Amino acid sequence: MGDIKIKTAIPGPKAKALLERKEKNIPVGPFNTIKSFAEKGEGALLTDVDGNTFIDFAGGIGTLNVGHCPPEVVSALHDQIDHYLHPCFHVMMYEPYIELAEVLNDITPGDHDKKTFFLSSGAEAVENAVKIARKFSGRKGIISFERAFHGRTYMAMSLTSKVKPYKYQFGPFAPETYKWPYPVYSQEKSMSPDELDAYILKKFETFFQSEVPGTEIAAVIMEPIQGEGGFNIPSMAFVQGVKKICEQYGILFIADEIQTGFGRTGKMFAMEHYGVVPDLMTMSKSIAAGLPISAVTGRAEIMDSVGIGEIGGTYGGSPLGCVAALEVVKMIDEQNLLEKANLFGEKFQERFGRLAKQFPEIGETRSLGAMCAMEFFDENGLPNGQIVKEVLAKAHQRGLILMSAGLYGNVIRLLAPLVITDGQMEEGFEVLESVIYECCKQQEG
Numbered sequence: 435m436g437d438i439k440i441k442t443a444i445p446g447p448k449a450k451a452l453l454e455r456k457e458k459n460i461p462v463g464p465f466n467t468i469k470s471f472a473e474k475g476e477g478a479l480l481t482d483v484d485g486n487t488f489i490d491f492a493g494g495i496g497t498l499n500v501g502h503c504p505p506e507v508v509s510a511l512h513d514q515i516d517h518y519l520h521p522c523f524h525v526m527m528y529e530p531y532i533e534l535a536e537v538l539n540d541i542t543p544g545d546h547d548k549k550t551f552f553l554s555s556g557a558e559a560v561e562n563a564v565k566i567a568r569k570f571s572g573r574k575g576i577i578s579f580e581r582a583f584h585g586r587t588y589m590a591m592s593l594t595s596k597v598k599p600y601k602y603q604f605g606p607f608a609p610e611t612y613k614w615p616y617p618v619y620s621q622e623k624s625m626s627p628d629e630l631d632a633y634i635l636k637k638f639e640t641f642f643q644s645e646v647p648g649t650e651i652a653a654v655i656m657e658p659i660q661g662e663g664g665f666n667i668p669s670m671a672f673v674q675g676v677k678k679i680c681e682q683y684g685i686l687f688i689a690d691e692i693q694t695g696f697g698r699t700g701k702m703f704a705m706e707h708y709g710v711v712p713d714l715m716t717m718s719k720s721i722a723a724g725l726p727i728s729a730v731t732g733r734a735e736i737m738d739s740v741g742i743g744e745i746g747g748t749y750g751g752s753p754l755g756c757v758a759a760l761e762v763v764k765m766i767d768e769q770n771l772l773e774k775a776n777l778f779g780e781k782f783q784e785r786f787g788r789l790a791k792q793f794p795e796i797g798e799t800r801s802l803g804a805m806c807a808m809e810f811f812d813e814n815g816l817p818n819g820q821i822v823k824e825v826l827a828k829a830h831q832r833g834l835i836l837m838s839a840g841l842y843g844n845v846i847r848l849l850a851p852l853v854i855t856d857g858q859m860e861e862g863f864e865v866l867e868s869v870i871y872e873c874c875k876q877q878e879g
């Protein structure tokens with residue numbers, strides 16, 4: 435599959451048959467909007483069972499910075515399969531586990547001694563980072579942010595902000611977890627960005643003085659750029675301000691780089707944009723080209739505070755995930771994918787910044803590298819999730835896979851594979867622009 439000209443993507447007989455089987459056998463709730471079935475993925479393209487080809491701007495929800503089935507990863511997996519699948523690191527360790535820990539200790543922010551261990555999913559990495567922070571500090575409190583998303587297990591869900599659909603009717607949640615405002619400059623019209631930063635940072639201080647002393651807080655967990663929350667990009671002053679407060683009170687700073695890591699923002703990790711070195715970092719998603727593996731990397735003395743059997747999981751750090759991740763890190767470097775991420779962001783801003791000037795329905799177009807998003811509003815200036823749903827549906831019919839995000843679902847977010855060709859990028863943007871144009875025109879009547 436090279437560059438393609440997208441036509442109309444119509445679900446065919448194979449998709450219809452699979453849809454019937456799906457509805458009979460798989461719970462309706464979480465999967466009821468899915469009507470496409472994959473046959474083959476390659477680079478930035480996905481083909482469905484009926485032969486429709488899609489440009490994938492969702493990139494497996496940010497798991498595919500190196501694209502679908504990169505040959506380097508596939509070949510490393512084949513080699514690994516010939517050796518062993520699962521000695522289980524609790525029983526017998528293996529070199530790819532150690533090598534990947536070495537690599538992550540080396541490439542994550544900070545020159546201090548670090549250690550890394552592996553799990554299988556993003557939420558598990560968050561759970562374990564919190565356990566390690568509590569064990570090391572002897573404190574219980576954990577602060578996360580409004581609009582944050584950290585996963586669906588109980589602690590990760592407790593730290594997540596949005597109630598519906600993530601938390602509704604699933605309580606009670608973990609005690610001693612607290613939420614802090616996160617600056618979304620485009621939605622806080624009454625203050626300038628500097629004022630908003632200062633206002634939120636001040637709130638930290640007053641909270642510590644009047645409610646829970648800072649010395650009872652084990653960690654602050656922060657997405658450097660909020661993913662599910664709508665690709666909200668905080669200022670350097672805000673992130674550095676949070677870190678400074680952490681240092682002042684001996685609170686650990688956990689950077690959740692699960693969605694931002696591995697080149698997405700034009701640097702290997704988004705924290706590098708802010709010049710902030712976290713104490714602990716969680717990684718997953720694009721770490722291993724779509725294989726289920728996650729990592730916690732942190733200062734060696736913090737990571738060493740947990741004892742035998744206290745952290746882990748049967749499948750953590752699967753050898754397949756480890757060898758895939760080793761190839762991913764090489765690919766990002768050898769194929770200049772950081773540069774590609776920046777190019778994607780520039781082209782996005784050029785085209786959609788122009789479109790936003792044309793339509794009042796489009797709010798901010800924001801991006802850092804290839805983490806790109808645009809917001810939509812209705813005629814009263816309220817978040818407009820409906821138009822986003824329409825754009826997504828129409829784009830899908832024309833062979834472009836997109837995702838929404840944000841508290842009100844009014845944000846279109848792009849997580850395209852960074853291996854996308856210039857032609858595919860151009861074509862994807864063309865489809866997106868024409869669909870937005872149509873939907874905005876339709877709304878204006």
Ligand SMILES: Cc1ncc(COP(=O)(O)O)c(C=O)c1O
Pocket residue numbers: 555556557558560583584585586657661662690691692693718719
């Ligand atoms: C920032 C962040 N943290 C944690 C998670 C949870 O990861 P997982 O779905 O693999 O449990 C996600 C998933 O979207 C995420 O974006």
